[in-house]
Amino acid sequence: MPQRAATIVGGGIGGLAAAIALHRRGWRVEVLERAPEFTEIGAGISLWPNALRALDALGLADVVRQLGAVEASGGVRDRRGRWLSRTDNAELVRRFGHPLLVVHRAELLRALTEALPPACLRPGSEVVAVRDDDRGPVVEHRGGVSRSDLVVGADGLRSAVRRALWPDAPGPRYAGYTAWRMVTEPLAEPPAEGAATWGRGERFGYTALPGGRMYCFATASLPPGTAARSTDHAELLRRFGAWPDPIPALLAAVPADAVLRHDLYELPPLPSFVHGRVALLGDAAHAMTPNLGQGACQALEDAVTLAVCLDGTQDTAAALRSYDRLRRPRTQAVARRSARLGAIGQLAWPPAVLLRDTAARLTPERATLRSMTPVLGWTPPGSTANATEAATGTETTTTTTTTTETENESH
Numbered sequence: 001m002p003q004r005a006a007t008i009v010g011g012g013i014g015g016l017a018a019a020i021a022l023h024r025r026g027w028r029v030e031v032l033e034r035a036p037e038f039t040e041i042g043a044g045i046s047l048w049p050n051a052l053r054a055l056d057a058l059g060l061a062d063v064v065r066q067l068g069a070v071e072a073s074g075g076v077r078d079r080r081g082r083w084l085s086r087t088d089n090a091e092l093v094r095r096f097g098h099p100l101l102v103v104h105r106a107e108l109l110r111a112l113t114e115a116l117p118p119a120c121l122r123p124g125s126e127v128v129a130v131r132d133d134d135r136g137p138v139v140e141h142r143g144g145v146s147r148s149d150l151v152v153g154a155d156g157l158r159s160a161v162r163r164a165l166w167p168d169a170p171g172p173r174y175a176g177y178t179a180w181r182m183v184t185e186p187l188a189e190p191p192a193e194g195a196a197t198w199g200r201g202e203r204f205g206y207t208a209l210p211g212g213r214m215y216c217f218a219t220a221s222l223p224p225g226t227a228a229r230s231t232d233h234a235e236l237l238r239r240f241g242a243w244p245d246p247i248p249a250l251l252a253a254v255p256a257d258a259v260l261r262h263d264l265y266e267l268p269p270l271p272s273f274v275h276g277r278v279a280l281l282g283d284a285a286h287a288m289t290p291n292l293g294q295g296a297c298q299a300l301e302d303a304v305t306l307a308v309c310l311d312g313t314q315d316t317a318a319a320l321r322s323y324d325r326l327r328r329p330r331t332q333a334v335a336r337r338s339a340r341l342g343a344i345g346q347l348a349w350p351p352a353v354l355l356r357d358t359a360a361r362l363t364p365e366r367a368t369l370r371s372m373t374p375v376l377g378w379t380p381p382g383s384t385a386n387a388t389e390a391a392t393g394t395e396t397t398t399t400t401t402t403t404t405e406t407e408n409e410s411h
Helices: 013-023 049-057 061-065 089-096 105-114 160-165 232-240 247-252 295-310 316-345 350-362 365-371
Strands: 005-009 028-033 044-047 073-077 083-088 101-104 121-123 127-133 136-141 144-147 150-153 173-183 195-198 202-208 214-220 260-266 278-280
Touching: 005 013, 005 136, 013 028, 013 105, 013 150, 013 295, 044 049, 044 105, 044 295, 049 061, 049 089, 049 295, 061 101, 061 105, 083 089, 083 350, 083 365, 089 365, 101 105, 127 150, 127 160, 136 150, 150 160, 160 278, 173 232, 173 316, 195 350, 202 232, 202 247, 214 232, 214 247, 232 247, 278 316, 295 316
Parallel strands: 005 028, 005 150, 028 121, 073 195, 150 278
Antiparallel strands: 044 101, 073 083, 127 136, 136 144, 173 214, 173 260, 195 202, 202 214
């Protein structure tokens, strides 16, 4: 069969993973990235068991494991620092075959770019038009015109591909809160456990990165575009400087100019992730709030599933319809669940906060992990590997969460 070609729009985690999956199946791929180089300025990122299975399918799990840190345990605390719930990473491994791994986004992106031939990577190639005609999909960009058998829109929350071919789709909507993310300098004695601390309309969490560093995140319910009263670091000290240990010490270890802040947005459900021979992937298809730490994890699942669907057929449009059937219900269910958990975590009315914290304290760890099985138990299509409990598309709800959150992948 003649070699097929794919144009990937967007050089983030999902786009690079899709390029790797297709390249290793013999496709000729190019990755168009509007930025002048392939890089990330984000902070930490959570890779749950489902993401590590996707990386296994890409042949990169062992490489990525060397970049990350695994905590023995973590959980949720209340505003006074009392534990509401805890999760043992060993139990995650027992149930799902992999731990929760936390890596720096820049290091994960570097591992993905290094898995592709440099000739595949085309930075500085901002997309200006996308169409799908009788001869195949076409992408016009700053570097020229690309015609291929397949176009993958992996260009984030404000996707140019989605705007071009889904012009009537609703745009991103504000989730109701803003987020700060930061990485500390190396600590002599980093906390042994990670935690997400729930307050009233605010949260602060932290988890380990390699080298004694800690990845920290915080949220606050604010109108979109609210200007900080001072620098972001000073704003964090004002809001969280008197919260339970070790939060003050962690903030003290964060360089004043190293805080990232973004209002959080989510994408209303799309009726389809595909348009002819064009597919959306990751945040371009299903941008979600970070409360489950699943944004990048779902993008990795998307990439692996897309490649599997394209195996063994020359009918790209039919393969993409299969991709849509597999990915859209699942990712939209995960997005709804993440939004609900965020609403719970951001509660501010004292009676509701008391009810939330009490429910979290009374929920057994095994119930929390069991409720996560539909999310964490995913395996690649056709895989013979299975989680201890089989994954389904069923949605379940729990009032607890685990240690980490990650950011929207595009803002």
